[in-house]
Amino acid sequence: MVNLFVYLIVGTSLYNSRKHYDKLAEVTTQNLAKSLEANVSDILDKMNIVLFSVATETERHLSSRRIDKASLSLFAREQIRVLPELDRIVIADSSGTVLCGSDNTANSVNLSDRQYFSRLRSDPDLQLVVSNLLKGKVTGQWRVAVARRVNNPDGTFAGAAIGTFDVTFFDKLFSHLDIGKNGAVGIRDAEFKLIALNPKGKEAASQIGSDVVSQKTRDMVRANPVTATYKTVFARDNMERMVTFRKAAKYPYYIFATLSPVDYMTSWRKEAVGGLVLLLLFTSMTLISARFLYKSKVNALLHAEAKRYGDEMRQQNEELNAAISRVKRLEGIISICSYCKKIRTEEQSWEQLEKYFSEHSDAMFSHGMCPDCAAEQQRIFREAASSKKDPNDYH
Structure with a gap:
């Protein structure tokens, strides 16, 4: 009973401790996701400001009925210096043909088939569009585009000012984070395509552009459009992780922060091993004590039984001696009257x-x-x- 009581106490303590570490992991992933979301949103806000300047400069040129491509290209390069996260800014006309840009892009490039360009062209009230993951038409590299609408003086669609940046930018942003050997941080677009992941795995599901995610993650995003924290088994390696995602406030990106129980439960496992060792020692001590008490009890019982048996034997001997004494008193010649029998x-x-x-x-x-x-x-x-x-x- 003592052992069971101690087992209950230790088991309850370890259970509560495990819940505590799970809660710490939840808070850690939530804080990490919130911090990364703020950084990503801040960078995209800066890109929006830079592109607003480019779009305004382009509209100024349009108001004078003459676009000075060299001047616009120079202005775009100056904006790149202001925000080095952008690696390219281009200006496209209403047909999607690139007129000029920060890197002297050829006029043969046409962006009319890009979804972000179509949305800006079809919706006069839409001023800014951030694209999903794209492959650059010139470089073939994975990129993200941020585009602002450019209007003619009469308010009709005149084209777009478009800024792009390589997704490897996020690798630099995430590289200083310590999330454990099996943890990860990443960004996915609205179609769940992987934009960035740190650290990257060798499996196909960890490569940029992969849309492999667990069904639970898809369900959680549908049920909680802004943020959620949960545990799920990753499809890419079948390992369970604590996950928090946050949607960037004004942009179609989800920032994921994950921790693996293999990492954050290390301290708890040490506690569990220590607790089990103490339980083993305690159990050994109680077994030795119980054996000693058992032997003492058996010896006491044997001593009491021997004493009782001795008392019974003494009583029986006394009764036997008394009986023998009485018998002896009737032994020998007894004188009796032959007439009255006295x-x-x-x-x-x-x-x-x-x-x-x-x-x-x-x-x-x-x-x-x-x-x-x-x-x-x-x-x-x-x-x-x-x-x-x-x-x-x-x-």
Whole structure:
């Protein structure tokens, strides 16, 4: 019972400790996701400001009915210096053809098939669009585009100012984070395509552009569009992780921060091992103590039984000695009167036979009449009766 009680205490303590470490992991992933979301949103906000300047400069050129491509290209390069996270800024006309840019892009490039360009062209009220993950038409590298609408003086669509940056930028942003050997931070677009991941795995699901995520993650994003914390088994390596995602406030990106129980439960496992070792030592001590107490109890019981047996033997010996003593008192020659049958005692007095035997043995007497004596007494009675003439004289 003592062991069970201690096991219950230790088990409860370890259970509560595990819940505590899980809670710490939840808070850690939440804080990490919130911090990364703020950084990503801040960078995209700066890109928006830079592109607003480019779009405003382009509209100024349009108001003068002449676009100076060299001047616009120079202005775009100056904005790149202001925000080095951007690696390219281009200006496209209403047909999607690139007019000029920070890197002197050829006019043959057309962006009209890009979704972000189509959205800006079809919706006059939409001023800014951030794209999903894209492959650059010139470089073939994975990129993200931020585009602002450019209007003619009459408010009609005139094109777009577009800034792009390589997704490797996020690798630099995430590289200083310590999230454990099996943890990860990443960004996915609205279609769950992987934009950035640190650290990257070798499996296909960890490569940029992969949309492999667990069904639970998809369900959690649908049920909680802004943020959620949960545990799930990653599809890419079948390992369970604590996950927090946050949607960037104004942009179609989800920032994921994950920790693995393999990492954040290390301290708890040490506690568990220490607790089990102490339990083992405690159990060993209680078993040794129980064995000692058992032997002591058995010895006490044996001693008590031996004492009881000895007492019984002494009592039986005393009774036997008393019986032998009484028997001995009746041994030898006993003097008895041949007429009245009285017995002579050691004090030379004469006692009735019944009294003598009652005092000197355990025998008891009951009086009766044997058949011979009964016949003799009847004969005497009849003779006495026949000798009387008047029967009333007998009475």
